[in-house]
Amino acid sequence: MIKLVVTDLDGTFLNNQSSFDRELFQSVYARMKQQGIAFAACTGKQCERVEKLFEDVGEGIWILGDSATRIKRDGQLIREFTLERELAQQAIRLITEFDPQLTIIACTSDSAYVHSSIDPAIYDIVKGSYQQVIQVDQLEQIDTPFIKLTVYDPWERSTALREHIEHSMLGQIYIVDSEARWLDITELHTHKGETVRRLQEMLGVSMAETMSFGDGENDIELMGVAEYSFAVRNACENTKQAAQFITRSNEENGVLLTLDKMLSLQALRQSIS
Structure with missing residues (x-):
């Protein structure tokens, strides 16, 4: 059972216009919350920029921003990792x-x-x-x-x-x-993978219960903390090699469409069990 979804933003979740399908996201995110799945944006973007990006649609989202040096949720700073x-x-x-x-x-x-x-x-x-x-x-x-x-x-x-x-x-x-x-x-040691591990500890979620998405060199560690790791089709080769799966590109709603299918499969599994 997936309990945590973590995605990079630029080149992964966001399209080449730095935007996303808000209607589809609202539908998918509502289903994620119904199934008790946490959603985290893990990005180089400033936390406050991410808050603006998800304005009006992102209540409850975890933000691992500023290159995973800060963790925020609903405007509250949870953790921060400083550079000497x-x-x-x-x-x-x-x-x-x-x-x-x-x-x-x-x-x-x-x-x-x-x-x-x-x-x-x-x-x-x-x-x-x-x-x-x-x-x-x-x-x-x-x-x-x-x-x-x-x-x-x-x-x-x-x-x-x-x-x-x-x-x-x-x-x-x-x-x-x-x-x-x-x-x-x-x-030192502060990167996307390590910060996701800290979030997993906070939420009591295992690697086997985590799904991740990425495209860049700085997402390679992100592929290593999730059993269900996806590189988008436009990802760099090193990230593709580190990922378990390849999905559609950022221009094709790869993250949201993959999540949509995952949620349907997970709901079906729950109904059968």
């Missing part, structure tokens, strides 16, 4: 050394911070994932605890940047180049 300040500052120096033109998004509990010189077009891209964004002259002036760093590179060098940072910081932080243009840095 000196490690964050060291990573910022290494990123700047690699290319001072890269966009660094320094995230705290209250906001995402970017440099005031950010290009307006890139700022719009940042706002697609972050509801609360503050521009500052120096990232060093941020005086609240960091939860993660994200780097946006329009020149698609995130793998080279990861290798550059790892040369000095391997084993001190968790770092993943989720896509060619995006790289995330969090506390």
